[in-house]
Amino acid sequence: xxxxxxxxxxxxxxxxxxxxxxxxxxxxxxxxxxxxxxxxxxxxxxxxxxxxxxxxxxxxxxxxxxxxxxxxxxxxxxxxxxxxxxxxxxxxxxxxxxxxxxxxxxxxxxxxxxxxxxxxxxxxxxxxxxxxxxxxxxxxxxxxxxxxxxxxxxxxxxxxxxxxxxxxxxxxxxxxxxxxxxxxxxxxxxxxxxxxxxxxxxxxxxxxxxxxxxxxxxxxxxxxxxxxxxxxxxxxxxxxxxxxxxxxxxxxxxxxxxxxxxxxxxxxxxxxxxxxxxxxxxxxxxxxxxxxxxxxxxxxxxxxxxxxxxxxxxxxxxxxxxxxxxxxxxxxxxxxxxxxxxxxxxxxxxxxxxxxxxxxxxxxxxxxxxxxxxxxxxxxx
Numbered sequence: 001x002x003x004x005x006x007x008x009x010x011x012x013x014x015x016x017x018x019x020x021x022x023x024x025x026x027x028x029x030x031x032x033x034x035x036x037x038x039x040x041x042x043x044x045x046x047x048x049x050x051x052x053x054x055x056x057x058x059x060x061x062x063x064x065x066x067x068x069x070x071x072x073x074x075x076x077x078x079x080x081x082x083x084x085x086x087x088x089x090x091x092x093x094x095x096x097x098x099x100x101x102x103x104x105x106x107x108x109x110x111x112x113x114x115x116x117x118x119x120x121x122x123x124x125x126x127x128x129x130x131x132x133x134x135x136x137x138x139x140x141x142x143x144x145x146x147x148x149x150x151x152x153x154x155x156x157x158x159x160x161x162x163x164x165x166x167x168x169x170x171x172x173x174x175x176x177x178x179x180x181x182x183x184x185x186x187x188x189x190x191x192x193x194x195x196x197x198x199x200x201x202x203x204x205x206x207x208x209x210x211x212x213x214x215x216x217x218x219x220x221x222x223x224x225x226x227x228x229x230x231x232x233x234x235x236x237x238x239x240x241x242x243x244x245x246x247x248x249x250x251x252x253x254x255x256x257x258x259x260x261x262x263x264x265x266x267x268x269x270x271x272x273x274x275x276x277x278x279x280x281x282x283x284x285x286x287x288x289x290x291x292x293x294x295x296x297x298x299x300x301x302x303x304x305x306x307x308x309x310x311x312x313x314x315x316x317x318x319x320x321x322x323x324x325x326x327x328x329x330x331x332x333x334x335x336x337x338x339x340x341x342x343x344x345x346x347x348x349x350x351x352x353x354x355x356x357x358x359x360x361x362x363x364x365x366x367x368x369x370x371x372x373x374x375x376x377x378x379x380x381x
Contacts, residue, residue, distance in 0.1 A: 012052065013159065014062040015042045016184060019366040023188040024061040031055045049240060053247045056163050056231055057223045060187035060214065063168045066148050066159035067236075074156035075109045077119050084123030084158060090131045091237045092160070098139035099124070102161075103149035110151055120149050120158065145235050164232040170217070171227035172282035175275035177208045181310040181346065185368055186214040189375060192364065193344045195306045197262055204296035204333075205309045206265035209276030212291065215263050215308070216283055220256050226284070260288030268295040296333055304340040313348030313371060323348070324355050331356035334380055343378040350374060 016024040021038040032051030037044045072083045103117040125135045146161035168183040197219045203211045273293045280286030314323035347353045360376035
């Protein structure tokens with residue numbers, strides 16, 4: 001079957017965290033995306049089937065790749081239902097498959113995302129019942145097919161989710177700690193740092209090990225989908241198993257060996273150390289990443305390293321005064337024990353950055369979920 005209806009241009013939308021649009025654009029282009037244009041919390045791009053499959057399999061800084069099926073003005077529920085019903089859902093859905101609709105609504109006459117999702121779900125189910133004489137099953141927890149609805153300023157977009165499960169759910173986060181860093185954000189910081197393994201990488205506040213885990217994926221060139229992942233593009237009418245198999249084999253052949261002494265970390269919290277070790281065990285080579293229970297103040301020497309860490313923000317964990325003291329002590333640690341190193345630190349605010357007492361080479365606004373943060377680069381001479 002040729003390209004399915006409404007996708008004649010092979011245009012897609014990659015969702016990402018706010019602030020990561022440009023970094024994600026660079027990654028998508030490296031993986032084969034063309035005509036990339038950044039937008040709010042994502043970017044539009046075009047890709048061949050090979051490019052689409054490869055981006056889903058390898059990309060680290062995005063959460064989903066959506067294939068827009070229809071864009072339309074929508075001011076009420078009847079218009080939403082009518083436009084939803086008009087799509088040829090029978091091309092890639094049948095009553096034997098489970099599906100779900102996930103929606104977001106902002107600045108529009110339709111106010112509630114759950115209501116909008118329910119209305120589109122009814123339109124899809126009604127059309128399939130007319131075509132097949134039976135309604136499909138809805139599974140909001142683990143659907144085989146996911147449909148995305150976005151209504152922004154009374155403009156609706158219905159998209160097919162080619163990723164299936166969110167791409168940031170790599171499958172290694174078994175244990176967690178409070179206020180973890182998002183996987184796509186950790187991957188983006190690694191990309192921004194330019195680290196590729198030329199220098200040892202160390203995270204002195206490892207938390208649940210997300211930065212260390214993403215560093216391992218990056219160093220080994222492991223796909224984000226290194227664990228079993230049921231991609232949504234399997235259910236596209238133009239899906240080609242041969243192309244997907246070739247893409248997967250081609251990417252898997254580029255996985256590198258891990259020497260075991262290039263990535264390490266520590267944390268003062270025993271629960272964090274336990275979570276880091278447990279999560280790293282889920283990644284091939286993770287058992288060789290060294291991590292122990294050490295206060296950063298007690299580390300003897302981190303000269304000529306790349307230091308990447310997610311510092312406390314002073315919002316959830318501990319008091320602001322305690323957080324300010326940690327930043328001051330961390331600045332002293334960098335000055336005294338990290339000569340010749342580069343540090344990339346995710347900090348809670350500009351005022352906290354000043355407590356470090358070192359002039360950043362650059363400062364970038366990023367978001368860890370809803371929390372606005374500052375990524376600072378500091379060179380230690």
